[in-house]
Each structure stands twice: as C-alpha cells, then as structure tokens.
Amino acid sequence: MALHSFNGAINAQFLYGKMNRKISNLYSAINVDPVMSGGQLIDTNYSLNFQNNGFGTYKRDVLGGRLSFGRAKKFQWGLNFLKVRDDTTSLTTIRDFDDLMRMRPQLVASLDQAYREDLQSNPDLLSVSGNPQPKDNLIAGTDLMFNLFNNNMRFRSEGAVSLLNHDISQGVLSGDQNLGVNISEDVSNELDRWAWLFIINENMNALPLRFEVEGETTNVEFGSFPTTLLASQTELNVDLLDNSFRAQYRWIGPNYTSLANSTIRRDIAGITLSDRFQLLDDRLYVTLGYENLNDNVSDTKEATTNTQTGRTNLSWFPVDQYLPRISLGFMYRNRDNAVQLYNPFIQGGNQVEQLAVRNFARGDTLITANPRLTNTAQITSSVSQQFDLFDITHDASVNFSYLDTKDKFFRYGGTESSSINITLQSRFSSLPLNTRMGFNINNTETLGGLSSVNVFGLNLGGQYVLMDDKLNLNTNISYTQNKIESTSLQIYDNGTSDPRDDIYQPQTDDSGSRIVQETNNNLIILRAGAEYSIDSHHAFLVNLSYTNISSQLSRLNPPNDKMVQARYIFRF
DSSP: OEEEETTTTEEEEEEEEEEOOOBOOOBOOOEEEEEEETTEEEEEEEEEOBGGGOOOBOEEEEEEEEEEESOTTTEEEEEEEEEEEEEGGGSOOOOSHHHHHHHOGGGGTTSOHHHHHHHHHOGGGEEEOOOOOOOEEEEEEEEEEEEETTTTEEEEEEEEEEEEESOOTTOSOOGGGOOSOEEOHHHHHHHHHTTTTOOOSTTBSSOOEEEEEETTEEEEEEOOOOGGGEEEEEEEEEEETTEEEEEEEEEEOTTOOBTTBTTOOOSEEEEEEEEEEEETTTTEEEEEEEEEEESOTTSOSSSOOEEEEEEEEEEEOOSSTTSOEEEEEEEEEEEEOOOOOOOGGGTTSOHHHHTTOOOOEETTEESSOOOOEEEEEEEEEEEEEEEEETTEEEEEEEEEEEEEEEESSOTTOOEEEEEEEEEEEEEESSSSEEEEEEEEEEEEEEGGGTEEEEEEEEEEEEEEEETTTTEEEEEEEEEEEEEEEEOOEEEEOTTSSOGGGOEEEEOBOTTSOBOOEEEEEEEEEEEEEEEEESSSSEEEEEEEEEEEEEESSOSSOOOOEEEEEEEEEEOO
16 A cells, blocks of 8 residues: 655555465374383483474564655655564464363374373473474664766665564563573563564564673663664666766675565675676677675674675677677686684695695684685676578577686585576467477586586477467476485594594595485476456466476475466456
8 A cells, every 4th residue: 555645755655464375284193202221211202293394384464664755756765664473373383292182182192091191290291393483573774865967876875674583482571481581670561562563582683682690690671772683785876978887885784684585695794886888889788897795794703704706798789680699797706704724733734635624623612713715707608699480580599607616725615517508489470379498407516526416407388379369378398307416525534533633535435436426306397377368457367387396305205286376367
C-alpha cells in the first residue's frame, strides 16, 4: 500500500505479509541407548531425532514501511524499517517428554513400560537436538539522494542498523533463566515494554547491554550501542563527455544481518571505482574498475585481510547486425593479510613441506593467525552472431571463462576453473515459434588439484503462440551430469612424535597410491506451461514440472519432484 501527497513530495509505503512454506517437523520414534559398565546398566540415554532431516520451518511475519520527503527526480530523504519475526505458534516443537506426550504421543508406542515410567518421572531426560530456532529481525535505516546538472550527477547515501535474535523461544532476557546475571527491575521492565517490537535476550547477534561484575554478582544495564550492527553505503555517479564514472564507499559491520536479504556481504569496508567510456560513435565500450576492501572493520580479528581488485572490459557492438558482437574482460585480485608463514619446527624441510602446514599452534593457543596471500586471475569472453538460415533467424553465442587462483602460503589452497557455454536461439518466420538450445561444460579443480568437478549440461526449450497471441505454450528440458573426484587430506607426523611438525598430505593406501573417491550425479528437469490471456488485465496460467535426481552423494534415493500449478492473474 502506498500513499502520495503534495504532488508526490511526501510519500508513505507500507508492507505486511506472511511467509509460509508449510514444512512441519518430521520426528522419528524415541531412540533408547543403554549405558553399560562392567556388564551392568548404569544409565539410559533417550533421544528424539528427525526423519530424513525433516526439520520444520516457522511461518514468518513481515512488516515494513517507508516515509520519504521530496521527489526522486531531484531530492529525497527517506526513513525505512523492516521487521521479520517467526511465528512460534506455527510449528509443533517438542523440547521434553511432556511436550511429546501432549503433541505426538504415538511416538512412544515402541517404548517399554519401564522406559515410559522413567521418562514420565524425569521429562528432561529426553534429548531433542536440531529443533529449528525462531528468529526475530528488525532493520531501521535512512537514505538521502539528490540529482544535479540534469541528472548527470547523482548522489545517494544510506545507513541502517540491524538487530537479529537467533532464538526467541525463551522470551526476553530475565533473571528467571538462570544465566548467572542480576537483571534490575528497570531493565527487565524496559525489555518487556519493547518486546512487541523486538525481543532482546542472550541469543542476539550483539547485545546492547553492559555487564558489570560486583563481587560474585553480575549486573546488567543498558550500555553503548554496538557498531558491529551498523551498515552504510555512499555512491556518486557522474555522466560527462561519454563517460560514466561511479565511486562507492561502503562499511558493513560483521553482525549486520537481514533475514530479508541473506546475500549481503558483511565485515567489509572500502571503495569501489569504475569508469565506462564510449568510443567509435558508441560502438566500442571500455570499462575500467578498481576495488580496495578490508575486513576486520571492528578490529576483533588477529589479522586484517586486504583485497584489491582491478578489472577491465572491452565490448564492441557493430552497427551492422550481421557482424559479431564481441566482449573481452580481464580481472586480477590480490588478497593479503600481511601474516608470514612461520613454523620453526620444519625449517629444515623442503618447499613442499613448508607449504603443507598452517601456522603452528602450541596447545590450544594459536601463536599467530594463518597467513593469507592469494592471487586470482580471470578471463571472460563472449561472441554473439545473428544469421539467417532456412528462412529462420538465428542468434548464436559462445561464452568462455577461465579462473585461476594461486595460494602462495598453502599448497592445497589453489583453484582452477574453465567453462564454455554455447546457445542458439531461433525465430521462425513462417511459424509463431521460438526455440532455444544450449549446452555447457565446466571443469573445476580445487584443493590444489585434490578435488575435481566436471559438469556437462544440456538445455532444450521452445515457445509457441497461437489464437491471435492469446495462448502461449512453452516447454523446456534440462539435463545435467556431474562427475566428482576427490582425495582427502590427512595428517603426516613427519617421522617424529612431536605434533608441532605435522604436515598435511593427500590420503594414500598401503601401496602409497592416492585414494580417490568418485561420484556421479544426474539431474533431469522437465517443464511445460500454458498461459491464456483473456485481455490485458486477466489471464490464466498452468505450469507443470518434473524433477528426477540420481545421486551417489546420498545414501537415500532423492524422491522425484512433481509440481502442478494453476493461477489466475489480475493485472492492475
């Protein structure tokens, strides 16, 4: 819902909804594990597990809003908030034997009477692990943007704070939870007062509380706000003389998390610069880019990793449609945390041994952080060509990429990957038919060559339109074959009893040959659909899907997935 007033100078937007994936907990029968000693029973462990990893999912309530002042074309200042909370009543969750008898009594049918009486007397003896934890997330932020010089200069800055609670099942923080802390009545009342908005307890990503120790008592008070929950981004775009220049600075704390966007990269700060300019009457585009980012923005790690990336891309778009469109790109990245590889216990070893260790540890204390120095080079290219054949217009494209990462400090840290993709799209002039064919080959080696993944994919599809473009029929078939070969690393004692000179080496059999594990996986997806448009506002849609997986990675045969979907669409 949106409201606009004063000719768009003041705007308000609201969002409310529920996300329901309808996945229930699939509990299995109680497992009884007697503990014996000297031939005598001394204890009994009771555990409740899940069938086929059937962990449930809560319904999720979503509430959001935005209030902005100004018009987006010139100037605008906005305030935003988003709240996501799991509905703890939407999922049957068993925590002890009393819950089990109340919710799923059929799961105790296989237990002997003695075991039942033991659990009835001591409900907490039943161990339940893996229950999904209900979460609570609140994000509040502000943004400012303005455009100058006929929109040739655009500035935007935004900042936000994110509070995330990983488990709200126990409610707000209180002295009744036996946490060994003394919570004053004022703090407890304040936490209860704001629980409708956000639940604060010990399961938060960062607590805005201060713990003060007085003798044997720990008191809890409201403290300074953790900066690790903050994130900001500022961006400037300038279009001038066939150039498009972009400068960005971002700072994202390590605890900034959004349940609405799980792809946010955290714990980084730095600048990103790019410039795209046009040559040869807008037929040739050249892009240059540079990025410098650091992690450890809150100075909590032993070392800070600096990542510098340079990239360039050259694209040619000829005027003649029958000339090929060509693009070529190159990227180089360096990551370094300024920590040197150091292990005095194998200094006499060869280079292979030096690169087959991590920085040594003494007991449980790491002497220094693991060093990191990797260089990554990537080449990408694509060629597209349009041509006519058999009264059919075809668009063919070939895409190739190659990536190579070399680890200077760890022998088994390198990665090499290559990929080629070929597609052909055809438009029939005598039929309302479009077809698409494509295949992909990808070969990847990781762990310095100890693991390899070879992927072959094939895709065929088509679209047919009839009844004066009112009925649209489409179908698609995809096939993917994966072959995986891997060798595990094992610890080699270097011929001594001192664990400080142990090194990593590939796992071998008694004859000294590498042990290679090979698996093959196949995936077939069939899709078909039809959409009938009554008019520009009303339409009916039917989709069919079938998925077949043949995998050696799982002990269980994955079930075939079949889906039928029917929808009525109303377009405003």
